[in-house]
Amino acid sequence: MIFQFKLLHCLLVGFALSAQASKNRPRKPDGTLHTRDYFYAGGSYVKQGSSDIAHAQMYVEHLVPATVTQEYPILVIHGDGMTGTNFLNTPDGRLGWADYFMSQGYEESYLDQPARGRSAWQENVDGNLTNFDTYTVESHFTAVQRFDLWPQASLHTQWPGNGSVGDETFDAFYMSMMQSLASEVESSQLVQAAGSTLLDEIGPVILLTHSQSGQYGWPLADAHPSQVKAIVALEPIGPPFQNAVFSTDAARPYGVSEIPLNFSPPISSPDDLHPVPVSSTTNFTCYQQSPPARQLPGLANVPVLVVTSQASYHAVYDNCTVQFLTEAGVHAEHLQLEDVGIYGNAHMMFMEKNGLEIAEQVILKWLHQTL
Numbered sequence: 306m307i308f309q310f311k312l313l314h315c316l317l318v319g320f321a322l323s324a325q326a327s328k329n330r331p332r333k334p335d336g337t338l339h340t341r342d343y344f345y346a347g348g349s350y351v352k353q354g355s356s357d358i359a360h361a362q363m364y365v366e367h368l369v370p371a372t373v374t375q376e377y378p379i380l381v382i383h384g385d386g387m388t389g390t391n392f393l394n395t396p397d398g399r400l401g402w403a404d405y406f407m408s409q410g411y412e413e414s415y416l417d418q419p420a421r422g423r424s425a426w427q428e429n430v431d432g433n434l435t436n437f438d439t440y441t442v443e444s445h446f447t448a449v450q451r452f453d454l455w456p457q458a459s460l461h462t463q464w465p466g467n468g469s470v471g472d473e474t475f476d477a478f479y480m481s482m483m484q485s486l487a488s489e490v491e492s493s494q495l496v497q498a499a500g501s502t503l504l505d506e507i508g509p510v511i512l513l514t515h516s517q518s519g520q521y522g523w524p525l526a527d528a529h530p531s532q533v534k535a536i537v538a539l540e541p542i543g544p545p546f547q548n549a550v551f552s553t554d555a556a557r558p559y560g561v562s563e564i565p566l567n568f569s570p571p572i573s574s575p576d577d578l579h580p581v582p583v584s585s586t587t588n589f590t591c592y593q594q595s596p597p598a599r600q601l602p603g604l605a606n607v608p609v610l611v612v613t614s615q616a617s618y619h620a621v622y623d624n625c626t627v628q629f630l631t632e633a634g635v636h637a638e639h640l641q642l643e644d645v646g647i648y649g650n651a652h653m654m655f656m657e658k659n660g661l662e663i664a665e666q667v668i669l670k671w672l673h674q675t676l
Contacts, residue, residue: 333394333398333400334399334400336400336404336407337370337371337404337407337408338370338371339368339369339370339371339407340368340369340371341366341367341368341369342367343364343365343366343367344365344367345362345363345364345365345424346362346363346365346416346499346500346502346503346506347361347362347363347419347498347499347500347501347502347503348360348361348362348363348419348499349361351427351430353429358427358429358430359425359427360425360427360430360431361419361420361495361498361499362419362424362425362499363416363417363418363419363424363495363496363499363500363503364389364416364417364422364423364424365414365415365416365503366389366414366415366416367412367413367414368403368407368412368413368414368415369407369412369413370407370408370410370411370412372410373410373411373412374409374410375409375410375411375412376676377509377510377511377534377535377676378411378412378413378414378507378510378511379406379411379412379413379414379510379511379513380413380414380416380503380504380507380510380511380512380513381402381403381413381414381415381416381513381514381515382416382418382496382500382512382513382514382515382518382521382522383415383416383417383418383515383518384514384515384516384517384518385437385485385516385517386436386437386482386483386484386485387481387482387483387515388417388418388421388422388423388481388483389415389416389417389422390415390422390481391481391656392415392655393415395465395656395660396465396474396475396477396478396481396656397465397466397473397474397477399660401655401656401660402655402660402661402664403415405661405664405665406664406669409669414503414507414510416500416503418485418492418495418496418518419492419495419496419498419499420432420486420492420495421483421484421485421486422483426484426486431486431491432486432487432488432491433486433487433488434484434485434486434487435484435485435486435487436482436483436484436485437482439470439479442475442478442479442482443468443469443470443475445551445618445652446464446468446651446652446653447464447466447468447469447475447478447651447653448461448464448467448468448469448475449461449468449616449617449618449651449652450462450616451468451469454550454551454618455550455618455620455621456621457615457616457617457618457620457621458616458618458651459616460615460616460648460649461616461649461650461651462616462648462649463648463649463650463651463654463657463658463659464651464653464657464658465656465657465658478653478656485517489517489520489556489563490563490564492517492521493520493521493524493562493563493564494564496518496521496525497521497524497525497528497564500521500525501525501528501529504525504529504532504533505529505532508529508531508532508533509531509532509533509534510532510533510534511533511534511535511536511537511672511676512525512526512533512535512536512537513536513537513539513668514536514537514538514539514541515538515539515540515655516539516540516541516542516652517542518541518542519538519539519540519541519542519543519561519626520541520542520557520561520562520563522536522538522541523536523561523562523566523601523604524562524564524565524566526603526604526607527566527567527601527603527604528567528603530603530604530606530607533607534607534676535607535608535609535610535672535675535676536607536608536609536610537609537610537612537668537671537672538609538610538611538612539612539654539655540611540612540613540614540617540619540623540652540654541561541611541623541626542557543557543561543619543622543623543625543626544589544591544592544622544623544625544626544629545557545560545561545580545591545592545593545625545626545629546558546560546580546592547592549589549621549622550618550621550622551618558575558578559575559578560578560580560593560594560629560633561626561629561630566601566603567601567602567603568599568600568601568633569599569600569601569602570599572599577599578594578595578599579594579595580592580593580594580595581593581594581595583628589621589622589625591622591624591625591628591629592625593625593628593629593632594629594632594633598632598633599633600633600634601630601633601634601635602634604630604633604634604635605634605635605636606636607635607636608636608638608675608676609630609635609636609637609638610637610638610640610668610671610675611623611626611627611630611637611638611639611640612640612642612654612663612667612668613639613640613641613642614642614650614651614652614654615641615642615643615647615648615649615650616649616650616651617650617651617652617654618652619652620641623639624639627639638671640667640671642654642663642667645666645667647659647662647663647666647667650663
């Protein structure tokens with residue numbers, strides 16, 4: 306009897322604390338009525354000792370609004386250090402792009418890259434991990450105006466909060482960040498394998514990429530052109546052939562990708578692309594294919610929108626990425642947000658104060674005009 310009383314007392318205290326926690330935590334807007342399920346794409350069993358473990362599987366969160374009005378679903382691939390959760394709501398508690406596009410009638414899928422987040426990293430199989438420290442996140446993403454590491458950084462005004470450690474919104478964002486595979490080649494190969502399986506299951510889709518995942522979109526669409534109806538690339542990793550702003554290391558030997566693309570005429574190695582320096586409209590030296598540029602026929606019928614924020618480090622060089630795609634026969638449009646009256650954004654545009662304005666006036670508008 307005493308035990309039962311103590312148990313009841315503990316349960317009542319627990320419920321009271323839970324109710325208090327719910328009361329203290331601001332209630333989120335209800336959002337769009339939808340159903341949610343999840344599944345895993347790709348992956349295989351590999352040996353571990355005398356048994357097996359699953360490796361390279363990819364978590365996919367599937368969201369379906371009560372009323373679907375759009376023909377093609379949106380498949381979203383997150384960037385470095387992030388997961389699909391970063392599109393569900395913003396760090397300051399607003400509804401994110403996931404809800405917005407459902408409100409417009411889109412079925413959606415949000416993945417976690419293999420070896421990231423809810424897609425298990427297997428210590429004995431997968432490569433080394435890396436992560437972003439707080440200095441990198443502040444100086445590259447959330448408080449870029451304070452560090453002024455590139456010419457446009459001082460224009461940043463749209464992050465919700467001061468963008469620094471101790472600010473509630475910054476802390477919420479930083480706590481969501483995950484370790485990533487250190488090897489871009491390994492990441493690309495894993496996403497290509499699992500993503501190909503996923504496209505076979507759910508395609509055709511609209512592919513929306515951000516930052517690191519920009520390099521995954523090109524080979525996925527190149528290998529599955531009938532399954533990708535359009536690509537929206539939010540500041541895709543670049544520029545072609547080498548890094549910029551923070552280092553000048555060689556990167557992306559296939560121009561916009563770490564892994565092979567199907568060029569025409571075919572190449573036997575990336576050296577066949579013969580990158581050469583060319584000037585650009587931003588006074589930044591791009592590297593492009595030496596002429597005549599080999600074509601990417603697999604991407605020729607996939608419309609592409611590259612979106613660049615006014616204050617992001619991508620404002621330095623995204624035009625080089627668009628130039629590479631265009632010279633390779635891709636119908637790529639470059640939209641710089643300030644050109645349509647949207648100012649002050651940095652690299653995390655979709656979670657900034659005017660993120661829904663970007664979704665509505667840029668992404669949705671382009672999709673309606675294009676598809």
